[in-house]
Amino acid sequence: MKGTIIKATGSQYEVLDETGATVTCTIRGQLRLTSFEATNPVVVGDRVEIDKENSGAKGVITALLSRKNYILRKSVNLSKQRHIIAANMDKAFVIATLVLPRTSTGFIDRFLATAEAYSIPAGVIFNKADLYNEDEKKAVRELIDMYQKIGYTCAIISALSEKDIQSLRELLKGKVNLFSGHSGVGKSTIINALVPDLNLKTSEISGYHQKGTHTTTFAEMHRLPGGGFIIDTPGIREFGIIDFDRMEVSHFFPEIFKTGRNCKFNNCLHVNEAKCAVLDAVSRGEISLSRYESYVSILYNEDSFR
Numbered sequence: 001m002k003g004t005i006i007k008a009t010g011s012q013y014e015v016l017d018e019t020g021a022t023v024t025c026t027i028r029g030q031l032r033l034t035s036f037e038a039t040n041p042v043v044v045g046d047r048v049e050i051d052k053e054n055s056g057a058k059g060v061i062t063a064l065l066s067r068k069n070y071i072l073r074k075s076v077n078l079s080k081q082r083h084i085i086a087a088n089m090d091k092a093f094v095i096a097t098l099v100l101p102r103t104s105t106g107f108i109d110r111f112l113a114t115a116e117a118y119s120i121p122a123g124v125i126f127n128k129a130d131l132y133n134e135d136e137k138k139a140v141r142e143l144i145d146m147y148q149k150i151g152y153t154c155a156i157i158s159a160l161s162e163k164d165i166q167s168l169r170e171l172l173k174g175k176v177n178l179f180s181g182h183s184g185v186g187k188s189t190i191i192n193a194l195v196p197d198l199n200l201k202t203s204e205i206s207g208y209h210q211k212g213t214h215t216t217t218f219a220e221m222h223r224l225p226g227g228g229f230i231i232d233t234p235g236i237r238e239f240g241i242i243d244f245d246r247m248e249v250s251h252f253f254p255e256i257f258k259t260g261r262n263c264k265f266n267n268c269l270h271v272n273e274a275k276c277a278v279l280d281a282v283s284r285g286e287i288s289l290s291r292y293e294s295y296v297s298i299l300y301n302e303d304s305f306r
Ligand SMILES: Nc1nc2c(ncn2[C@@H]2O[C@H](COP(=O)(O)OP(=O)(O)O)[C@@H](O)[C@H]2O)c(=O)[nH]1
Pocket: 127, 128, 129, 130, 131, 157, 158, 159, 160, 181, 182, 183, 184, 185, 186, 187, 188, 189, 190, 201, 202, 203, 204
């Protein structure tokens, strides 16, 4: 029978099977795996083939079906080991806030660039709208306008507003949605509001204890009552793009890539070259300066390259 991995904790896997039942599975020794070496062979979102034991509650994963996409964690050291976070997403959202804590556009853009690198449609959800003053409300509207023009799905919500949560439900409906973002932006609060009876810990309860400690956390998939899923990625600070070169960075910024076709040199990095259409567009305000700065920061961050 086929199923989907909803939780992967090292040796045990929770699989949602075709009947809607959850089966606790182990892996059979010789699984045919992906084309590259990863520290974790089977991840949340993976489609698998399982053999159930008679009781139905337990089983064995016998095959991993091919992935439509996946996303990696940024490696903490310089090893070549790849840790896959999740697979088969329809959409990847970064949860951001303008206050408590403020999310930088650099962080948002790195997330969006990573999603581009792995061909995952992406979006930005600005949370804590109830706390924004007039200036912040204006700033968030400008950001949303800018990101929507590039093609990203955007929303502004307060996790405390039932009306906002209802419209978020519509946005997520029927899709497998990855949620990411800095600690404290409200991911758990939003997921709790979307999925009744889940009761994920929010930072008021657990924040103090988690500070400075290395808690092992796993991505987990939650079923939305109205259809669709959320993949929660607690404790994952940053995703990583692996195996790309400097010329490719602009591919991960759609508006820069598009404009760059008009540069004089076809190997233009859009930094100080003559007749650079991207630099012209930045100076005319057609490409946002913050987006351009994020592009340059990835371009010159050696850590980004392998
Ligand atoms: N005022 C306000 N507080 C929020 C909102 N969303 C989350 N919070 C609070 O922000 C803190 C961090 O939330 P949490 O869900 O733990 O963030 P996470 O680390 O991203 O999972 C908690 O104290 C929440 O109650 C919101 O929309 N408005």
